Amino acid sequence: MNAFTEQAITGADKTFFQLRSAIVEGEIVAGSKLSEMELSTKYAVSRAVIREAINRLESCHLVERKANVGARVVSLTPNGLVQLYQVRESLEGMAARLAAKNMSDEEIEDLKGLLNTHFQEVKGGETYYQEAGDVDFHYRIIVGSKNDHLISLLINGLYHLIRMYRVQLGMAGPRVSTAFDEHKNIVQAISNRDEELAEMLMRRHILYSKQNIEARLS
Amino acid sequence: MNAFTEQAITGADKTFFQLRSAIVEGEIVAGSKLSEMELSTKYAVSRAVIREAINRLESCHLVERKANVGARVVSLTPNGLVQLYQVRESLEGMAARLAAKNMSDEEIEDLKGLLNTHFQEVKGGETYYQEAGDVDFHYRIIVGSKNDHLISLLINGLYHLIRMYRVQLGMAGPRVSTAFDEHKNIVQAISNRDEELAEMLMRRHILYSKQNIEARLS
């Protein structure tokens, strides 16, 4: 992928990544309990590193811990998804606004290039767009905001949770071409350094996306 | 205080609260290194609980950890404060919008009551407003959003960092009466269930606050 691949240096890192992946991909089912002993034998590490991994999972809001009781994977609820998208709308809207202000001309050119690549794929009828391409697009804008708090909250925090919902509720479907147009307009606003419009378009983009998902759930 | 006082049940909880307080209040100076051994002797607990406490501090973005090297308290920079307020503007704006939608009539009445109390104090010339009253006001709106992610991000995350800046850069000053008027208008918008206006006013309120602080720094 891009140069943004986080790499594990300590053992707890590796265990954390493995557990996070297992949870997001649904191998560990949502709502289930995480037994420290069980996991420590399964992953062949001491309970200390399991505990550290679980603590970090809690930071991502992927698990919930109760003192002296243990940790459970969060359970996925329709309302939870709505709340998640509300926060996402807020943060990514601000990210787009800041990107319009702070991205370098070169970064914007790269972003246009990415959009063009997607255009070729969409024209070719690939449904591939949604999964990897969409997150790549959003990542660039988030990073382009140059706001470390924003970047951390979204990429280390919300995005894994959102992906968890996507995977486990089976969101692969279309909304490809219309989303592409929305992306195009957002890039145009950023390119014009129109902060106000960039934020507004990003918020509407995410709002549409939420409504699309909600419709799919009912 | 209000019924929102988090209470420590495990030892790591207590140590975490103590450390967090020490960092926010500046007893542990910003940018300094956190030695696990040193802290474990100082607080008379094992290194394990210190490590857990430090991990949690990292989740709040109050310390930064590097593997095999250690943890340092974050350093306060003007740019960092700006970024923080950008995120705050985004999240609290959304909180106000959701509060306008989701707060119960009773909660809104309580909020008006709080505002009235503040009015009496401001009229009496108290400067007390800024510190406790201001956060109380904002807390109620955040909680009123009924969005768990939003509540957690702001109250467990950003607010301690913001308070750290406030304390250590010595923000006590006025802006009392003007802020009061802004609060009043926000409550009015929420009371009218005007989501759009509530968000906009909250964002401007925080923007003003940021500009006020920036001016004070230069």
Place this chain on the structure above:
DNA sequence: ACGGCCCATATTGTCGACAAAATGACACCT
């Protein structure tokens, strides 16, 4: 004198064992 290498030291990461708390089952009382 300067730069690079190597080793001693100190700090973090990991482990297994013990202490404390919660969970569930069983017996007992009403």
Place this chain on the structure above:
DNA sequence: AGGTGTCATTTTGTCGACAATATGGGCCGT
């Protein structure tokens, strides 16, 4: 029969010791 109190078991919380890694100083070669 239903509820309650107690006890055994299981799970989490805490601890001290060991392993692995980074840091700093001194030595050597150029």
